[in-house]
Amino acid sequence: MVAPRVIRLGEKFGLFKEHWKPKIIAELNDSDLKAVKVKGEFIWHHHDTEDELSLVTKGRLTIKLKDKDLQLREGELVVIPRVMEHKPVAKEEVELLLLELKTTLNTGNVPNERTAKAEWI
Amino acid sequence: MVAPRVIRLGEKFGLFKEHWKPKIIAELNDSDLKAVKVKGEFIWHHHDTEDELSLVTKGRLTIKLKDKDLQLREGELVVIPRVMEHKPVAKEEVELLLLELKTTLNTGNVPNERTAKAEWI
Numbered sequence: 001m002v003a004p005r006v007i008r009l010g011e012k013f014g015l016f017k018e019h020w021k022p023k024i025i026a027e028l029n030d031s032d033l034k035a036v037k038v039k040g041e042f043i044w045h046h047h048d049t050e051d052e053l054s055l056v057t058k059g060r061l062t063i064k065l066k067d068k069d070l071q072l073r074e075g076e077l078v079v080i081p082r083v084m085e086h087k088p089v090a091k092e093e094v095e096l097l098l099l100e101l102k103t104t105l106n107t108g109n110v111p112n113e114r115t116a117k118a119e120w121i
Numbered sequence: 122m123v124a125p126r127v128i129r130l131g132e133k134f135g136l137f138k139e140h141w142k143p144k145i146i147a148e149l150n151d152s153d154l155k156a157v158k159v160k161g162e163f164i165w166h167h168h169d170t171e172d173e174l175s176l177v178t179k180g181r182l183t184i185k186l187k188d189k190d191l192q193l194r195e196g197e198l199v200v201i202p203r204v205m206e207h208k209p210v211a212k213e214e215v216e217l218l219l220l221e222l223k224t225t226l227n228t229g230n231v232p233n234e235r236t237a238k239a240e241w242i
Contacts, residue, residue, distance in 0.1 A: 004191065004201055007199065027200070028172035029172050075129065078127050081123065
């Protein structure tokens with residue numbers, strides 16, 4: 001059995017600078033916990049069979065839905081249900097945690113040049 | 122489809138005072154995200170088939186394992202693998218998030234008077 005280690009979010013976010021490339025920092029059951037930095041506009045997408053949790057740890061994130069915008073600050077989270085179209089937008093850099101099933105693609109139903117396979121850090 | 126809502130951790134932790142009684146604040150896929158306040162010593166226990174993620178959002182938490190102690194502060198997390206015996210201890214009150222499968226009992230393999238069915242807040 002692998003010995004559990006304490007994972008420091010501040011340390012993990014200090015290990016990378018690129019945007020929109022989620023990094024796996026922990027795994028449990030069928031899920032990955034990922035750290036990601038975002039800035040600018042992502043694409044509209046949805047996940048067919050997976051709900052997705054986003055917890056903002058730094059900055060202000062907008063998640064556009066088809067009928068409204070969600071505004072998240074540090075210490076705020078949202079679960080986007082499967083199938084729901086959404087588009088993250090950040091004027092300034094935002095740091096957030098994503099909790100997703102291991103099968104989840106960041107661009108959901110839209111594999112394209114922004115599709116990023118998450119790597120461990 | 123239920124419209125997603127922004128969940129504020131500070132607001133959720135303000136809704137209760139009791140210790141060792143996890144409250145569900147979000148669900149996704151087969152998992153629940155829970156907020157819990159702890160102080161004092163819990164019991165030794167393990168979860169037979171579920172890994173458990175703990176993220177400290179306030180205070181300092183010790184998680185005793187059979188061969189060492191893990192020390193967690195705000196912004197630090199750990200995944201306790203299934204089957205591993207552990208015992209949380211907090212000298213002063215700690216606020217933390219738990220991510221668990223919906224099937225997880227807080228006292229794991231030891232149903233007793235401290236077993237608490239998580240309620241939504």
